[in-house]
Amino acid sequence: MSALRILVPIKRVIDYAVKPRVNKAQTGVETAGVKHSMNPFDELSVEESVRIREKKSAPGGVEDICVISAGPTKAQDILRTAMAMGADRAIHVEVKEGEDLEPLSVAKLLKTAVEQQKSNLVILGKQSIDDDANQTGQMLAGLLGWPQATQASKVEFGEGDTVSVTREVDGGAETLKAKLPMIITTDLRLNEPRYASLPNIMKAKKKPLEKKTLADFGITAERRLKVLKVTEPPTRQGGGKVDDVDGLISKLKEMGAI
Amino acid sequence: MACRPQLTPVLRRLARTTSELSRQAPRPQVLSLTRTAAAAGSRSLGSSQPRPFQHTPARRKDGDDFTSIKYPELKRDGRFGRLTLDHVAHFRSLLGDSNSALIDGVANAEAAADDLEPFNSDWMRKYRGHTQLVLKPASTTEVSQILKYCNDNMLAVVPQGGNTGLVGGSVPVFDEIVLSMSRMSQILEFDDVSGTLVAEAGCILEVADQYLAARGYIFPLDLGAKGSCHLGGNLSTNAGGLRLLRYGSLHGTVLGIEAVLPDGTVVDDLSRLRKNNTGYDLKQLFIGAEGTIGVITKVSIQCPQRPAAQNVAFFGLESYEHAQRAFREAKGQLSEILSAFELMDEGSQALVHRVTGSKRPLESTHPFYCLIETSGSNADHDSEKLSAFLESVMDKGIVADGTLAQDETQLRALWAWREGITEALGHLGGVFKYDVSIPLAQMYQLVEDTRARVAEAGLLGDDADGTHPVRAVVGYGHMGDSNLHLNISTRRFDPRIEKVLEPFVYEWIAQRQGSISAEHGLGLAKKKYIGYSRSEGMVGLMKQIKGLYDPRGIMNPYKYI
Numbered sequence: 169m170s171a172l173r174i175l176v177p178i179k180r181v182i183d184y185a186v187k188p189r190v191n192k193a194q195t196g197v198e199t200a201g202v203k204h205s206m207n208p209f210d211e212l213s214v215e216e217s218v219r220i221r222e223k224k225s226a227p228g229g230v231e232d233i234c235v236i237s238a239g240p241t242k243a244q245d246i247l248r249t250a251m252a253m254g255a256d257r258a259i260h261v262e263v264k265e266g267e268d269l270e271p272l273s274v275a276k277l278l279k280t281a282v283e284q285q286k287s288n289l290v291i292l293g294k295q296s297i298d299d300d301a302n303q304t305g306q307m308l309a310g311l312l313g314w315p316q317a318t319q320a321s322k323v324e325f326g327e328g329d330t331v332s333v334t335r336e337v338d339g340g341a342e343t344l345k346a347k348l349p350m351i352i353t354t355d356l357r358l359n360e361p362r363y364a365s366l367p368n369i370m371k372a373k374k375k376p377l378e379k380k381t382l383a384d385f386g387i388t389a390e391r392r393l394k395v396l397k398v399t400e401p402p403t404r405q406g407g408g409k410v411d412d413v414d415g416l417i418s419k420l421k422e423m424g425a426i
Numbered sequence: 427m428a429c430r431p432q433l434t435p436v437l438r439r440l441a442r443t444t445s446e447l448s449r450q451a452p453r454p455q456v457l458s459l460t461r462t463a464a465a466a467g468s469r470s471l472g473s474s475q476p477r478p479f480q481h482t483p484a485r486r487k488d489g490d491d492f493t494s495i496k497y498p499e500l501k502r503d504g505r506f507g508r509l510t511l512d513h514v515a516h517f518r519s520l521l522g523d524s525n526s527a528l529i530d531g532v533a534n535a536e537a538a539a540d541d542l543e544p545f546n547s548d549w550m551r552k553y554r555g556h557t558q559l560v561l562k563p564a565s566t567t568e569v570s571q572i573l574k575y576c577n578d579n580m581l582a583v584v585p586q587g588g589n590t591g592l593v594g595g596s597v598p599v600f601d602e603i604v605l606s607m608s609r610m611s612q613i614l615e616f617d618d619v620s621g622t623l624v625a626e627a628g629c630i631l632e633v634a635d636q637y638l639a640a641r642g643y644i645f646p647l648d649l650g651a652k653g654s655c656h657l658g659g660n661l662s663t664n665a666g667g668l669r670l671l672r673y674g675s676l677h678g679t680v681l682g683i684e685a686v687l688p689d690g691t692v693v694d695d696l697s698r699l700r701k702n703n704t705g706y707d708l709k710q711l712f713i714g715a716e717g718t719i720g721v722i723t724k725v726s727i728q729c730p731q732r733p734a735a736q737n738v739a740f741f742g743l744e745s746y747e748h749a750q751r752a753f754r755e756a757k758g759q760l761s762e763i764l765s766a767f768e769l770m771d772e773g774s775q776a777l778v779h780r781v782t783g784s785k786r787p788l789e790s791t792h793p794f795y796c797l798i799e800t801s802g803s804n805a806d807h808d809s810e811k812l813s814a815f816l817e818s819v820m821d822k823g824i825v826a827d828g829t830l831a832q833d834e835t836q837l838r839a840l841w842a843w844r845e846g847i848t849e850a851l852g853h854l855g856g857v858f859k860y861d862v863s864i865p866l867a868q869m870y871q872l873v874e875d876t877r878a879r880v881a882e883a884g885l886l887g888d889d890a891d892g893t894h895p896v897r898a899v900v901g902y903g904h905m906g907d908s909n910l911h912l913n914i915s916t917r918r919f920d921p922r923i924e925k926v927l928e929p930f931v932y933e934w935i936a937q938r939q940g941s942i943s944a945e946h947g948l949g950l951a952k953k954k955y956i957g958y959s960r961s962e963g964m965v966g967l968m969k970q971i972k973g974l975y976d977p978r979g980i981m982n983p984y985k986y987i
Binding site: 183184185186201203205206208249252360362363364365366367369370 | 734785
């Protein structure tokens with residue numbers, strides 16, 4: 169079996185624990201001064217890649233784990249985090265703040281990256297928690313013409329470059345089998361990401377981080393979609409109190425409920 | 427962002443540790459919330475039966491857990507009057523006829539028993555009183571009228587805040603009237619230039635903190651019970667908590683208070699000034715008085731700017747000696763951004779792991795762990811300092827292993843390993859708790875000596891069949907403040923345990939000029955032991971103050987003074 173060269177695309181998003189707020193112009197979510205961290209689904213991808221290496225679950229072994237992120241300079245922080253978790257090296261594609269890429273552009277970028285890095289397995293989060301698009305993995309599989317297994321909850325390797333992926337579907341689990349090269353997108357129950365240890369955080373500072381631009385991938389940040397307006401969901405109306413059962417009944421009648 | 431809620435399963439451990447264990451979300455039903463959390467598995471030392479989730483009538487009738495029965499040496503003071511229907515009628519006329527202002531168990535004890543129960547017992551279920559009346563005033567005037575009437579009629583009163591205390595100071599012993607401050611919960615004013623907050627005493631700490639957060643400020647006090655505890659109670663017990671290292675004690679941050687004396691006098695010292703050298707600083711008497719000389723009704727407090735950037739690191743250490751060196755290094759290299767330095771021993775972390783099942787932050791186990799938090803205004807600047815510090819302590823071999831929170835979720839999860847200890851221990855059975863202050867060099871020695879003593883008496887063992895009554899002797903605490911929490915986790919009530927522990931622990935502390943109560947107060951639990959930390963002369967002076975402000979002794983009687 170061929171040795172695995174895993175590509176793990178990751179994204180810097182508003183921290184899971186932070187409540188996002190719509191900006192005043194209603195054109196998007198306020199990102200300035202808000203804490204950012206790695207998309208939780210991407211943490212699962214990094215963790216899974218490192219586990220495949222540590223547990224020697226792939227017969228051919230893992231030759232390379234490369235993380236890649238397209239975003240502002242700050243995206244290098246999450247690339248360092250991924251390397252502290254165990255990735256070997258990182259590629260940062262500089263994208264100006266506010267010039268976010270659409271899923272199709274990301275997929276095109278990744279297609280070129282896969283070719284450049286000679287990857288034979290791409291593990292990526294099923295979606296990012298900022299846009300919730302859930303498209304990039306599928307589009308990338310389409311562009312490459314590779315098999316895809318989305319929303320993985322378990323990944324196992326067999327003989328002859330085969331990979332079995334269990335995915336949770338309505339009413340049970342579905343197991344897909346495909347041959348490398350392939351695309352896997354991760355779901356919540358795949359694993360529990362580790363804490364990066366101090367020695368590894370130190371080591372990660374010395375791991376290679378390659379800086380690139382969109383032009384290196386032959387891409388521009390063109391937008392096919394136009395955001396018209398972003399608004400928060402309507403706030404919940406507070407309830408009222410009634411004094412007794414009669415009060416409740418009259419209130420319900422008033423509302424036409426009974 | 428729609429999928430954020432779906433993340434819950436993967437962040438299960440975090441969700442559990444953050445929302446259930448300690449950092450409770452603020453909710454209006456404060457008392458019932460604490461109660462449910464505590465009832466989920468804790469049981470008190472005095473009772474052999476596990477507690478049901480709700481207060482069932484069956485539980486109420488078995489009266490063996492009343493404080494008055496557990497502590498037979500406490501006798502009801504005959505000078506105090508018994509409540510009559512006339513008294514209740516008078517209070518009703520003062521407060522209005524609404525049920526929210528008054529819970530009356532005098533007219534019909536059986537009907538009101540369920541409503542009175544939360545006010546009669548503490549959350550650890552160690553203390554339980556017999557009150558028949560709960561009054562919930564809505565203004566300082568009402569508090570004044572109530573106290574004056576009680577003073578004139580010799581009716582004893584227990585002021586009560588969120589009732590989250592650990593020493594039984596906020597619950598009645600006999601039939602004292604409970605004066606609950608829960609309806610006085612308004613934030614009155616905030617000056618966003620100076621950072622001065624004025625609020626009523628019944629305001630919940632977390633509510634105040636969130637109000638301040640929205641304005642870029644932070645409350646100078648933070649503790650595990652913040653979702654339930656009241657500002658008035660925090661002041662009355664001079665609560666210490668997690669931010670003391672950075673922002674200092676309430677004696678420094680509180681600018682003024684308004685309080686009511688037993689004779690109805692309103693002490694109007696609600697200053698908003700940082701500097702005020704005009705005679706005796708009388709407000710300080712009420713901070714830490716545990717409701718024995720009057721009731722705090724309003725608070726004015728200086729709030730610092732909320733730090734824009736916070737980082738948390740978690741270390742494994744090979745010995746207590748290493749922990750001390752790490753602390754010295756942290757002070758030296760992180761100085762102005764260091765906001766917490768917490769110590770936990772392996773015993774306490776193993777028990778948290780057993781209860782929560784969360785993934786441990788470090789791969790291997792170590793005898794000690796410490797948690798360091800930094801707070802500053804510039805994230806890049808802070809992380810640069812922190813990285814330099816981490817590198818240096820790793821290089822010098824001071825810390826064996828460690829991790830640094832990479833995102834907000836990890837930050838909260840790491841804090842849960844410290845903040846969740848109290849509740850985790852509560853889930854495993856009764857706990858003897860000692861909150862002590864000892865010179866830093868000897869701090870952990872107390873845990874080792876106590877453990878050896880309990881083992882020597884043949885009481886200690888973590889065996890599956892449960893032959894030994896004590897499960898573990900653990901220590902953790904605010905290393906930055908030389909404040910240790912010595913906890914003895916037990917399987918069942920055994921009179922031998924208390925005999926082994928007391929007065930041994932207190933004598934040990936007295937020999938080292940430590941304090942037997944660093945931040946929890948004295949209440950009823952440590953009433954007998956005040957002499958180990960305060961001389962007779964000092965206690966005499968305290969009694970003079972008590973006599974001066976509360977000559978008839980109606981305020982929180984039977985407690986430490």
